[in-house]
Amino acid sequence: MAIVLFIVAGFLAGGVIQLVRSGASKFSVGLVALLSVLATAGGVAWLLPGGD
Structure with a gap:
């Protein structure tokens, strides 16, 4: 699942560059950038040890 999140983050980062x-508008760039950061954070969190 972490790989999928990193791939999505990469696509979103490319989208930010194109935007x-x-x-x-700054709103759309900020929104896509925020989603990219969240996808990256989710991928990193998925790789962290611990949990159930």
């Missing part, structure tokens, strides 16, 4: 290049 910035195309001059999209």
Whole structure:
């Protein structure tokens, strides 16, 4: 599952770059960037030891 989250984060990071290049609104760039950060954090959290 962590690999899937990292792949999604990569696609979203690429989307942020394309949105910035195309001059999209700051809200849309921020939203996609936030989703990318959350996907990365989820992937890292999935790899951490512990839990049940």
